[in-house]
Amino acid sequence: MHALLPTTAALPLFDVAASRRIETHALVHSPDLMERAGLAVAKLALAIRRGGGPVWVACGPGNNGGDGHVAARHLAALGLPVHVGHDAPQRPALVIDALLGLGLNRAPSTELLATIAAMQACGAPILAVDLPSGLLADTGQPAGELAVRADHTLALLTLKPGLFTGEGRAHCGRLWFDDLGITPDEAPTADLLGRTPPPHRSPTAHKGSHGQVLVVGGAPGMQGAARLAARAALACGAGRVYMDLLGAAAEDVADPGQPELMRGHLAELPQAVGVIGCGAGATIAAALPELLRGLPRLVIDADALNAIAADADLQDLLRARPAGSTALTPHPLEAARLLGRDTAGLQADRLAAARELAGHLGCTVVLKGSGSIIASPGERPAVCASGGPALATAGSGDVLAGWLGGLWAQQPGASAHAIACAGVDAHGRAGEVDGALRAGDLIDRLATQR
Numbered sequence: 529m530h531a532l533l534p535t536t537a538a539l540p541l542f543d544v545a546a547s548r549r550i551e552t553h554a555l556v557h558s559p560d561l562m563e564r565a566g567l568a569v570a571k572l573a574l575a576i577r578r579g580g581g582p583v584w585v586a587c588g589p590g591n592n593g594g595d596g597h598v599a600a601r602h603l604a605a606l607g608l609p610v611h612v613g614h615d616a617p618q619r620p621a622l623v624i625d626a627l628l629g630l631g632l633n634r635a636p637s638t639e640l641l642a643t644i645a646a647m648q649a650c651g652a653p654i655l656a657v658d659l660p661s662g663l664l665a666d667t668g669q670p671a672g673e674l675a676v677r678a679d680h681t682l683a684l685l686t687l688k689p690g691l692f693t694g695e696g697r698a699h700c701g702r703l704w705f706d707d708l709g710i711t712p713d714e715a716p717t718a719d720l721l722g723r724t725p726p727p728h729r730s731p732t733a734h735k736g737s738h739g740q741v742l743v744v745g746g747a748p749g750m751q752g753a754a755r756l757a758a759r760a761a762l763a764c765g766a767g768r769v770y771m772d773l774l775g776a777a778a779e780d781v782a783d784p785g786q787p788e789l790m791r792g793h794l795a796e797l798p799q800a801v802g803v804i805g806c807g808a809g810a811t812i813a814a815a816l817p818e819l820l821r822g823l824p825r826l827v828i829d830a831d832a833l834n835a836i837a838a839d840a841d842l843q844d845l846l847r848a849r850p851a852g853s854t855a856l857t858p859h860p861l862e863a864a865r866l867l868g869r870d871t872a873g874l875q876a877d878r879l880a881a882a883r884e885l886a887g888h889l890g891c892t893v894v895l896k897g898s899g900s901i902i903a904s905p906g907e908r909p910a911v912c913a914s915g916g917p918a919l920a921t922a923g924s925g926d927v928l929a930g931w932l933g934g935l936w937a938q939q940p941g942a943s944a945h946a947i948a949c950a951g952v953d954a955h956g957r958a959g960e961v962d963g964a965l966r967a968g969d970l971i972d973r974l975a976t977q978r
């Protein structure tokens with residue numbers, strides 16, 4: 529058993545169906561899995577209980593409840609006061625939530641909702657067994673009106689995608705993992721992103737070795753978004769970064785605060801990585817056909833995504849691009865527009881939505897938000913565990929788009945999927961601060977963490 533995050537290594541994630549198959553195979557040679565699970569829960573409970581009151585173990589009807597009963601037995605054997613039941617004891621030192629795990633298949637019953645509410649109200653820390661009760665393992669969404677908000681969650685046997693995306697992060701608290709001594713015998717459903725080393729910089733490199741980025745966007749009144757993207761590409765290490773500021777006068781400088789940035793246009797920069805759409809407004813629509821046909825590698829964000837959502841011809845141009853040459857970076861509303869769906873429906877299963885969109889448009893899709901998903905045709909999807917609410921600030925998405933462009937300029941042979949995985953994780957890590965973060969400061973943090 530170990531604390532899970534932050535992780536530097538990529539880790540395999542398994543959905544409910546895969547976890548069930550792994551469990552079935554494992555039980556053939558290791559019939560004592562529930563004993564191992566309950567012991568792990570008891571060990572963690574000993575470490576995190578607060579005070580000398582009873583440990584309240586709330587057990588459900590299935591094997592999740594079984595893990596809870598085994599844990600209760602171990603704790604009682606150690607002489608701890610233990611209360612097993614659905615009613616709260618006086619001043620518990622810890623609640624062990626063993627109501628529902630992998631087997632959750634409908635909105636919790638009224639009785640279970642009352643128990644969850646009592647757990648939440650009793651004031652003791654909550655340790656969830658395998659999953660916070662009421663949270664769906666595949667999607668990270670509550671199945672009903674309430675799911676446990678745990679202080680600690682001990683994932684057992686496998687890591688499930690719902691621990692990391694959707695509402696999962698808000699419900700799990702600190703994550704722990706025990707594989708119960710089992711090595712899964714099948715391919716993961718998705719990967720949890722690990723850390724990717726920064727691009728290699730040769731001692732004999734010159735600025736031409738590190739590629740070009742062309743940021744297209746920044747319509748009047750929204751130039752800050754394009755400038756954030758361009759500054760991020762520059763800070764990432766791109767050799768030259770140009771800006772095509774929509775509607776700006778030819779003599780305007782690219783960015784008065786960043787003299788390294790230059791004005792440029794597609795016609796002069798046919799090999800640049802395009803970062804298009806940041807602060808672009810509606811005027812980007814007219815420029816898109818040329819950009820989609822002309823640039824070999826594209827990161828498409830914001831208003832460019834909205835223009836594509838509204839125009840079937842632009843979608844066809846996107847699909848005609850070579851495999852691995854395009855990354856889309858929608859937030860949930862932009863992704864919903866691209867799929868012609870509503871945001872809530874899309875958020876209900878983020879992994880499935882990102883895969884659907886990637887297949888629909890033939891591109892890499894970064895579905896942003898807590899637990900960003902990266903999905904590409906023919907690739908296993910990835911889930912990002914890094915990042916946090918400090919990133920919920922205007923401009924942090926522009927920084928991500930620019931950073932992806934900067935990475936890609938330095939690694940022209942990499943696929944959109946590989947660039948997205950590396951960049952999204954770095955962006956998330958840089959955004960892990962307490963309190964608020966300005967998007968400009970996020971660029972500095974990204975640059976210094978390399």
Ligand SMILES: NC(=O)C1=CN([C@@H]2O[C@H](COP(=O)(O)OP(=O)(O)OC[C@H]3O[C@@H](n4cnc5c(N)ncnc54)[C@H](OP(=O)(O)O)[C@@H]3O)[C@@H](O)[C@H]2O)[C@@H](O)CC1
Nearest residue numbers: 561565590591592628629630631632633634635636637658
């Ligand atoms: N087998 C092993 O050795 C190992 C097992 N492990 C542990 O087992 C867990 C999976 O156990 P599980 O498959 O029994 O499912 P579980 O989460 O207990 O729920 C099923 C029960 O809940 C019920 N139910 C469902 N939804 C409901 C609702 N909304 N409201 C009310 N009831 C609802 C459902 O009822 P039914 O649908 O059958 O009517 C059924 O009775 C896994 O998360 C891990 O903790 C691991 O430690 C590895 C070793």
Ligand SMILES: Nc1ncnc2c1ncn2[C@@H]1O[C@H](COP(=O)(O)OP(=O)(O)O)[C@@H](O)[C@H]1O
Nearest residue numbers: 896897898915916917919920922923924925926
């Ligand atoms: N709570 C959160 N946890 C993790 N990442 C977050 C959170 N909120 C926002 N982010 C990240 O911040 C960025 C916001 O992007 P976006 O919504 O496009 O903002 P903007 O358009 O203002 O630049 C995305 O990369 C998103 O994944």
